[in-house]
Amino acid sequence: MQTSEIRDLIDFISKTGLNEVNIETKELKLHVKREPDQKVFKSTPVIAPTVAAAPATAPVSQPAVAPVSAPRAEKAEAPAASGKNTIDIKSPMIGTFYRSSNPETPPFVSVGDKVSKGQTVCIIEAMKLFNEIESEVSGTIVKVMVENSSPVEYDQVLFVVEPD
Structure with missing residues (x-):
């Protein structure tokens, strides 16, 4: 199958x-x-x-x-409301979205933070496995699209990034 x-x-x-x-x-x-x-x-x-x-x-x-076992962040270009080009970081799997590695630590990224390619931006728990999701692009986080501890679907937009 x-x-x-x-x-x-x-x-x-x-x-x-x-x-x-x-x-x-x-x-x-x-x-x-x-x-x-x-x-x-x-x-x-x-x-x-x-x-x-x-x-x-x-x-x-x-x-x-x-x-x-092989998570990856996908990207697709979409125009933002401000007219600037943005790139979406999407969920590569179905699971539960977490902004940090545990409740006591700050989020991996927040709005306004600079991210580089390969940097961990969140964790998605799927079938009791915690998968680090990495950014495929360097830029600035414009918007966080998902609430912490929320379920996410495959290909759902997690973050909107304005590339450098």
């Missing part, structure tokens, strides 16, 4: 309102569960996968785990 197929399955589950799905083939076992008290929104579904695809015999389902 490809990563895109798993992502499509999770989207389908969130739109139908199902709380739990188990899929088992000879190559993999997949268990997706979301909390029953969570509301499902058509525009931004909120789901919480609890167990990753696990191979039964051979590592056939390895692509399902690859995005978690």
Whole structure:
């Protein structure tokens, strides 16, 4: 099963309102569960996968785990309200967004901070793994688009950066 197929399955589950799905083939076992008290929104579904695809015999389902172990921040140009060019730092995965490594430390970046390419800007927790998200561009943080400890979707804009 490809990563895109798993992502499509999770989207389908969130739109139908199902709380739990188990899929088992000879190559993999997949268990997706979301909390029953969570509301499902058509525009931004909120789901919480609890167990990753696990191979039964051979590592056939390895692509399902690859995005978690190899996080990256994507960028796409979009004009800002001020007319200047900006670049979005987007979430490479579904998970929980954290602005700092723990509640007692300051955020990695705030509005007005200068960031350099490769600098950690946030952490996304996915399936009990904490993934540092790095900036793909050097510039100044113009806007933080997500609240701390909020769920994020794949390709959701996290930060807006004005490049140097």
